[in-house]
Amino acid sequence: MESLSIDLETRSSVDIGKSGVYRYAEAEDFAILLFGYSVDGGAVQVIDIANGEQIPQEILDALTDESVIKWAFNANFERVCLSRYLSDLGIALDPFHDNHPLSTECARFLSPHSWRCTMVWSAYMGLPLSLAGVGRVLGLEEQKMNEGKALIRYFSTPPFHEPTGAKWDLFKSYNRRDVEVEMAIQKRLSKYPVPQSVWEEYVLDQEINDRGIRLDMPLVENAVQIDVRTKEKLTDRLKTLTSLENPNSVTQMKAWLKEQGVETESLDKKSVTALLANVPDPLKEVLELRQQLAKSSVKKYQAMQNTVCSDGRARGMFQFYGANRTGRFSGRHIQLQNLPQNHLADLEYARSLVRQGSFAALELLYESVPDVLSQLIRTAFISKEGRKFIVADFSAIEARVLSWLAKERWRMDVFANDGDIYCATAGRMFHCNVVKHGENGHLRQYGKLAELSSGYGGSVGALKAFGALESGMKEEELNPLVDAWRAANPNIVDFWWAVDRATKDCIKERSTKVTHGIRFIYQGSMMFIELPCGRRLAYVKPRIGENQFGGESVTYMGLNLSKKWARIESYGPKLVENVTQAISRDILCYAMQTLRTMDIVAHVHDELIIECDERVSLSAICEQMARTPPWADGLPLRADGFECQFYQKD
Structure with a gap:
């Protein structure tokens, strides 16, 4: 046996929407009702646990066998629910199978190392995060059954109904179909595998969620x-x-x-x-x-x-x-x-x-x-008794990544010397020396607003959104501020339009284009932007369209602001924002991997919260976080932090 595809139907009096699966699976009345599975892509079997059927021993063994890959759509749900089920059966969740006290004490949940999530695969491909949504978008022959929600309300939420009759038979068909749809998604996406490095990040994410x-x-x-x-x-x-x-x-x-x-x-x-x-x-x-x-x-x-x-x-x-x-x-x-x-x-x-x-x-x-x-x-x-929090975050991570990608040398020098980017920006814009709380210090606010609003093509509207008028600026000052920022950052402006050209040429020619170390790849009916670390951003069914000004624009299919699957318009600066934020995310994940022996309990944007022994050094954590990944040579990183017993903003 190499792989298992799994789908569960469960019940609990806890509202999973409000409480999440961890609390849901702790309820006294929690139970797995149906266990649908397929071994190595074979015919789907449904075990009617609610009516006394037993999961075969070889399948139970596979659940704790790290060499067997377990697949599910939103696999976190199946893994956490099966952890409770196996614990109730008295099956140890010890991933080392060595019965060591530390192994058994810490193993509250099945190890995520041998689990893979089809929802993550769908997300990696720019597809919806729901099984029904992915099935519809991919036009699969096997579609999720519409009766599912009503059946879940009937059997899985209070008052629980007896697992008998025509409705129960339909529920079993629903469970079987979900496994079939999940496997059909795997088959359809098999040409576009998720990199192993992303699965390793997923495992780390699951460990943080479990902790x-x-x-x-x-x-x-x-x-x-x-x-x-x-x-x-x-x-x-x-x-x-x-x-x-x-x-x-x-x-x-x-x-x-x-x-x-x-x-x-x-x-x-x-x-x-x-x-x-x-x-x-x-x-x-x-x-x-x-x-x-x-x-x-x-x-x-x-x-x-x-x-x-x-x-x-x-x-x-x-x-x-x-x-x-x-x-x-x-x-x-x-x-x-x-x-x-x-x-x-x-x-x-x-x-x-x-x-x-x-x-x-x-x-x-x-x-x-x-x-x-x-x-x-x-x-x-x-933090736990006898431990502390170390809260550490990257300094101006997006501004650093954008400067590095665009090769805006003066900005890189500011970061390399631990300078204040808002003062430096204001100085370039107004051609004078700006010192925080010192010489021309009042101009720093202008530099800050311009930095926050202008990096991805933002203009007057973006300045207003960042509170320019509330901060005391006048309407007539806004346009000149945008122009001054762009004049001070010519390489970033060039980068926007280099990305715009590369994207359009990639789609028109259905070929691969490269600019600023970023690859634009057309494959099948997809465009991929390959980042320096090798991870790809996916754009479904890209086209060249016409924007509101009558010019060319890039469009692709995706989830819009209303979470509807629709055609979305984009252009160079917006794609630069995607790339910059994606690389910033990769840097955070790299730092999390280098610190994985620490107990990371949370992360917020570019910040890590670590629960650790009182003796752990803050400076050592910040130094480790600021290590530049091997794929980002020349990118100056900095992390700062503080220690506390309860979470706060420093």
Whole structure:
């Protein structure tokens, strides 16, 4: 036996959508109902476990045999569920089969080393992340059965129905079909294998998801309770001031404001901030209270309550290849990628008050309790007793990668000398010396805004999106700022249009083109951009189209912003963004591989969170992270970090 293709149907009273598979598989009433499998691409067998059928011994043996490759679509689900099932049978998940105490203690889950995920393969090829979606896009003869959702609701979620009758027979057919579709995807994509290096990254991702990150549950529980009390007080005060039945209602609040002589199209944060500058005091209090109520969101804390496992750790926070345009990771459940920042000077003290449930003290000491709760979300992630967190991140990783690719020498010199890129950029743009908090220091903000908005072809709209007007800049300053940045970075501008030309020529000629060390390859009905590390970005059914200005544009099939499979338009600077972000992701993965003997518990964009012994050196971790991969010769990297007992922004 070389490979097993697997699909499970399970049941649990835990809502997997809210809690994730790790918590789902811990439930007392969790059970595997059906086990569909194929050995080496042969006929699919379905084992009716719910009605007493047994998985054959050779298949059970294969599940713990590292030499047998296990395939599934979203394999994390099958692997975690089978870990629980085998543990209940008393089968050790020891990957070394040596019964060593450390091996058996640590093996909570089946080792991911012999697992492969067809969903990852689909994502690598720029395809949807759902089995039905991939089947439709590839036009497979075998398509996922539409009845599936209704059958899962009937048999897999409370109240659980008896596994008998015509519906049960249909459920077994559904299970069989899923294995067939998964194998059909493998067959269709066999010409485009995923590189071994990406599978090694997937294994590392699964290890991080299995390890999880510890949560401070007393803090979490009290934060939720304090938020309930805060909401009640704020709502009562607003009702008193406005006499509205529901002051949370946007419609009611807009109508009330209109009666007071204030009209607004929106009550979002930006609009309310603008209104606060011009309204009289009584209205100001109403709007400030409304802003506090809007901030009063404990969804992250509730996600922690939903996700936490029996040992106090949250697992399954990361989706490998969640962003299939670049291969970057995306967040799941608690979503570490978009946590509020913390700026409280007395963070530890505020944290202790919430942990103790001291609502009165919080009200007395802080202007906004909801804001305090928001700033403390990060601090709910804590290290194990006797250990610490090392939080380390890359400095200006995208700016460095873009400069390296474009061979923008002056920028490379700034990075090599650990200079401030915002000051250096402002200096080039305004032809003067700019020092942070010193000579011409006010120009640094212009350099920063230009850097953040202009690297991928952004113009006035991008500057506005990054808050140029809010920072005090005038409308008439924006265009000259864009022009000045481009004039200061001619090699980056040339790089955009070199990529644009190479892409168009590749598609028109159906050939391979190379520019700036990046290969553009036409193969089958695909265009691939091959990165320096050998990984490829996939663009499905590329064409040359016409853009809104009547010029040539590149289009391809992919998931649009609405998650619909549609034709997407792109051009040089946007493709440069894909390439730069993808290489930045590869550098993070390289650092994770070099640090894999450490307990990486989380990663956010270009930052690693490591749970380690108190004696581990921060400088050694940063030095290791900053090692340039062998495929990125000449790229100057830098990592900085800090130590803490709970997660925070330094």
